[in-house]
Amino acid sequence: MNLVSLSCLCFATITVLLYFVMPQKIRWLVLLAANVFFYITYGPAYIVFLILCAAISWIFAIILEKNISASAQKLKGVETKEEKDLLRKQGIKQKKLLCAVAVILLLAPWIVIKYGRFIMENVSAFLSTFSISMERPERTLILPLGMSFYVFHAIGYVVDVYRGKYPAEKNFFKYFTFVSFFPHITEGPFSRYNELGKEIFEEHHFSYDRLSEGCARILWGAYKKVAIADILAGYINTTLGNYEDYGFILICFAVVLYSFRIYADFSGYMDMMCGFCHILGIELSENFKQPFMAKTVDEYWRRWHITLGKWFRDYVFYPVSMSKTGTKLSKWARGKWGAKTGKLIAGHLALFFVWTATGLWHGANWTFLVWGYLNFIVILSTTQLEETYKGIKAKLHINSDSFIWKAFCVFRTFILISIFRFFSLSSNMGTALATIGHAFSNFRIKEVNHVLFFFKNISGEYVLLRDVGIIVLIIVDVLCESGKWETVKKKCPAPIRAMLYAAMLLILIIAAPGSDVSEGFMYADF
């Protein structure tokens, strides 16, 4: 089901109507039915993976909880400290094993489907260097819709129960409503059961305010998707797909536009889903906080795809950095390189794992790994060379609080992030390097004339829509960043607001034929 379509609008409307018509106690069943309906419209066969994933995580969470309470009971009956320590260790070992088995069972099918071909190809290429031939897989398996999201939801749930953060859900259908929740299954946000589960199952009353706020946000999200992201798609694909025909300026311009495209696309989806859930009274976690206003790459990743960053922080960064290996490494590094580096080394090791995982999560391709490591290197250098940067700034008499310096930092971060995208948007390493090589050896200064108004493959009206869209996007982000957005919204007279919404709707209708809606949302492919 295309999310920006009449069929989806009907589906959402019927879901909202049924939700508020039904008695409070069974409203979650409406959501469960909507989730199943939404999912099977993409392919009924794939729901098997979703059900299996939910069943495995649900069963293991219950077993884990029983195991934890049984261990606690046993401890109560023991008096000596030695016996207590022994029992405690046995209990921890058992629950660790259970948790590890659950995580492996959940990850295994996802890894086979998403990375099977990539692993086989690389193993085959490696073996061929020793003249050992291995048959390469002929076809790629199709990743079921949202698998990269629901597998992570399930793992998060099992690990949280293992950590004792909240009790396991006893009702499978309630848990399945959370895992299959259609607003977060295709592109996130990554939700936690104790937060979103509570939102889904608590009582909600219909509110006209929430209806209007939710509809406005849905409209804004659809506008970003259709009038900005999809219009940009054609130009970006044409330019980067035929990079030999263009020079440095137009290639770099296309990469910069790609940054806006992916932001409009992904945040547009989030706005639509958050808006829909807001109507129901359910608040989804926010995934964006004006990412292009970030002054460092590290800060950018705390503002972009926030819930993915938090997932990796809680389930990869902390466990690795606080593991026994991490602690030993820290102690060893303290003796060798001093207290400061010693303290950071375990974090850096964990960060390396996080960026390897983040790169691979986005795609089974070396381009994503390189993209991840570029982010890692820049973030690492920011923490490791902090004192050096401070020294340079002091020597150059730079005032860190001045507007010009802050603006420079924002610009620098945006450019860095865009440069990294040379890799993440290329189909393979060869293309990425060839594009960069071609751009840097063909400056073609005359292309400046083409940047603002003239492109070979796009008509004038769409260029205007695109430029207006990007400007509006930037203005809204600047207002949000300065904390003035809510005031502007409140102070804006109702007729003007209505006109703006009507204009957005009109632009959506005008833009739809020129946009590339068939491409779907970009993050659904991850």
Next chain:
Amino acid sequence: MEELLRIMSGIRDDIDFTKEKKLIDDELLDSFDIISIVSEVNEHFGIEINVDDLLPENFNSAEALYELIKKMQG
């Protein structure tokens, strides 16, 4: 408590740990700060704060962390 405040200020001298009560909720501490604090606290107080203890309620203020340390020292 004095020792804990000294450790925390040594890691982030720009935060007043005697006043702040929402170190995690307001995102004043980042993940590197947290693992640095945990590493120092573990070593100094002879305890083992592990990943399961990394809950906002344990790290939102110096007092909360001090309570966790006292609980672990038993």
